[in-house]
Amino acid sequence: IPLENIRNFCIIAHIDHGKSTLADRLLEITGAIKINSGMQVLDKLQVEKERGITVKAQTVSLKYMLNNKEYQLNLIDTPGHVDFSSEVHRSLAACQGVLLVVDANDGVQAQTVANYYLAHGNKLKIIPIINKIDLKNANPEKVEQQLSTIFGINGDEIIKISAKHGTYVDEVLKAVVERIPKPTCVRDKSLKVLIFDSWYDSYRGAVLLVYIKDGIISTGDRITSCNTGKSYEVKLLLLLRPEEEKVNKIYAGQVGCIICKMKYDEASIGDTLYLYGNPVEPLPGFNTTKPMVYAGVYPVDSSQYHSLKNAMDKLTLNDNAVSIINESSPALGQGWRLGFLGLLHMEVFSQRLEQEFDTPSIFTTPGVVYKAKIFGKKNITHYKSDEVYFCNPSHIPNISIVKEMYEPTVLGTIITPGDYYQSILHFCLERRGIEKSNKNIDESRIILQFILPLNEIITDFHDELKRMTSGYASFDYEDYGYQLSDIAKMEILLNGRPVEELSTIVNMSKSVSKAKKICAKLLNVIPRQQFLISIQARIGSKILARENLPALRKDVTAHLYGGDVTRRIKLLQNQAQGKKKMRMIGNIALPRKVFVDLLKT
Numbered sequence: 001i002p003l004e005n006i007r008n009f010c011i012i013a014h015i016d017h018g019k020s021t022l023a024d025r026l027l028e029i030t031g032a033i034k035i036n037s038g039m040q041v042l043d044k045l046q047v048e049k050e051r052g053i054t055v056k057a058q059t060v061s062l063k064y065m066l067n068n069k070e071y072q073l074n075l076i077d078t079p080g081h082v083d084f085s086s087e088v089h090r091s092l093a094a095c096q097g098v099l100l101v102v103d104a105n106d107g108v109q110a111q112t113v114a115n116y117y118l119a120h121g122n123k124l125k126i127i128p129i130i131n132k133i134d135l136k137n138a139n140p141e142k143v144e145q146q147l148s149t150i151f152g153i154n155g156d157e158i159i160k161i162s163a164k165h166g167t168y169v170d171e172v173l174k175a176v177v178e179r180i181p182k183p184t185c186v187r188d189k190s191l192k193v194l195i196f197d198s199w200y201d202s203y204r205g206a207v208l209l210v211y212i213k214d215g216i217i218s219t220g221d222r223i224t225s226c227n228t229g230k231s232y233e234v235k236l237l238l239l240l241r242p243e244e245e246k247v248n249k250i251y252a253g254q255v256g257c258i259i260c261k262m263k264y265d266e267a268s269i270g271d272t273l274y275l276y277g278n279p280v281e282p283l284p285g286f287n288t289t290k291p292m293v294y295a296g297v298y299p300v301d302s303s304q305y306h307s308l309k310n311a312m313d314k315l316t317l318n319d320n321a322v323s324i325i326n327e328s329s330p331a332l333g334q335g336w337r338l339g340f341l342g343l344l345h346m347e348v349f350s351q352r353l354e355q356e357f358d359t360p361s362i363f364t365t366p367g368v369v370y371k372a373k374i375f376g377k378k379n380i381t382h383y384k385s386d387e388v389y390f391c392n393p394s395h396i397p398n399i400s401i402v403k404e405m406y407e408p409t410v411l412g413t414i415i416t417p418g419d420y421y422q423s424i425l426h427f428c429l430e431r432r433g434i435e436k437s438n439k440n441i442d443e444s445r446i447i448l449q450f451i452l453p454l455n456e457i458i459t460d461f462h463d464e465l466k467r468m469t470s471g472y473a474s475f476d477y478e479d480y481g482y483q484l485s486d487i488a489k490m491e492i493l494l495n496g497r498p499v500e501e502l503s504t505i506v507n508m509s510k511s512v513s514k515a516k517k518i519c520a521k522l523l524n525v526i527p528r529q530q531f532l533i534s535i536q537a538r539i540g541s542k543i544l545a546r547e548n549l550p551a552l553r554k555d556v557t558a559h560l561y562g563g564d565v566t567r568r569i570k571l572l573q574n575q576a577q578g579k580k581k582m583r584m585i586g587n588i589a590l591p592r593k594v595f596v597d598l599l600k601t
């Protein structure tokens with residue numbers, strides 16, 4: 001297929017606006033799948049089917065005839081959720097154009113805005129599409145106005161469709177051919193291949209999803225990685241239509257899969273491959289997306305440490321936005337600290353671990369990375385720089401050497417019906433937000449911007465926002481850097497002894513309420529012992545909250561009425577065994593479960 005006849009594009013949209021449905025229709029029209037095959041073909045992962053969201057970008061090559069010419073349209077379906085924006089970023093690297101899909105009823109939403117600017121910034125041709133015109137309360141005129149107000153899009157560029165019924169979807173295919181430029185590639189140059197996704201297949205090892213930037217790749221070629229310098233023989237080349245089609249060659253401008261017995265820890269997304277002996281300048285990789293949210297991950301049982309490690313390695317091949325470092329905790333044993341792009345990202349990761357690798361795990365409450373500026377060399381410290389980053393409360397530098405504390409913030413965009421303005425404002429202020437702007441986008445909707453501490457939005461912010469607006473508000477955020485913050489380490493004491501793994505980092509303005517909450521929760525989860533336990537929360541030397549857990553005499557053999565001696569001995573042995581597995585705080589034995597209950601989300 002000549003380059004003139006190839007188009008590479010992706011579909012981007014706010015969640016639920018119909019990306020996957022449109023992708024299915026495009027597949028049907030071009031004969032790639034049978035009409036009415038039902039399920040969304042491109043959402044392959046179990047978690048995607050259950051949650052009805054797209055997590056991984058999927059790719060498919062379509063054959064399309066227009067004016068007696070055959071075109072190859074390479075379509076990449078992308079996830080719309082903020083947390084998966086790294087997938088969107090990557091997909092864009094292989095595209096020359098995008099279909100920007102907007103729901104005719106919901107209109108422009110927070111992720112529509114984010115996605116638009118992403119495509120715009122990558123200088124891609126944008127084809128605006130208003131979807132779901134079949135809905136009774138569809139209001140395409142209003143959406144048209146929003147697109148014009150926010151992005152300056154002309155009405156005559158917009159294609160109005162119903163992806164569900166297939167209405168005017170052929171117009172979309174025509175526009176792809178007519179408006180999106182051909183790929184800028186050179187076929188008679190040395191081979192240059194961009195890896196933009198990869199996944200692990202138990203039979204074939206790493207499968208690489210690639211974009212051929214220059215040259216031609218053939219089975220049997222020897223290829224070398226710019227990253228590692230290692231070479232591989234190309235065993236198999238595939239096009240996805242969406243069924244795999246074996247081919248002998250893939251030409252520049254096309255998207256396909258390479259199988260070359262690469263080990264999963266050698267396949268890195270963003271890497272460039274070249275023909276052995278013909279090195280090329282590596283393609284610009286991807287701005288490595290940096291994790292925003294960190295959580296500890298531990299095996300449910302310490303004997304599962306290795307199988308969990310193995311599963312995580314394989315899963316991170318497919319999701320390189322996750323970062324991993326080793327961590328251990330006296331209560332939970334050996335584990336890791338993982339960095340995620342957001343909370344949904346973290347949930348999906350843990351769900352995939354369990355579903356695709358059958359490895360249960362404990363995830364601790366997520367936190368963010370703080371920064372401390374410390375006094376310079378005059379102090380005898382082991383720090384290499386005067387800026388210290390930490391997320392684990394036990395790594396917080398001693399207050400005596402800290403000049404200033406900082407926490408990460410985001411610029412949040414909220415699109416909502418104007419009626420909710422007051423309650424959203426109140427809510428964001430309570431989350432320590434600062435209003436930056438507010439603007440009408442049509443007669444009933446507004447777009448708001450807030451600067452918010454990341455820590456305030458990583459747990460339940462989005463859910464709360466949805467709840468208070470009956471689902472009408474949408475939210476997206478981008479990194480806004482570090483800002484001064486009044487944070488401190490809050491310790492928990494049991495009978496006067498600090499329990500390191502229960503320490504947290506808190507903002508002073510919320511310290512008392514948080515202290516009370518943790519003490520009350522501990523009162524419920526700590527098993528009563530033969531003596532009284534005082535539970536205290538403190539910052540520095542100041543006690544912020546206190547609870548007392550009354551004593552209880554617990555005799556495991558009490559209900560046995562003497563009779564069965566062997567049984568009695570066995571029970572006592574069990575109790576002693578159990579004690580060994582417990583974490584001792586002074587003379588208080590805390591079962592692992594207490595920590596799991598407290599630390600997990």
Ligand code: GDP
Pocket residue numbers: 013014015016017018019020021022040052053054080131132133134135161162163164165
């Ligand atoms: P995605 O999250 O952008 O991939 O959205 P989906 O394609 O999964 O669609 C979300 C929901 O909208 C599904 O329930 C679809 O059936 C529905 N939907 C998609 N397109 C249309 C359409 O043109 N008309 C109507 N009525 N519903 C649609």
Ligand code: MG
Pocket residue numbers: 019020021043052053054
């Ligand atoms: Mg989808």
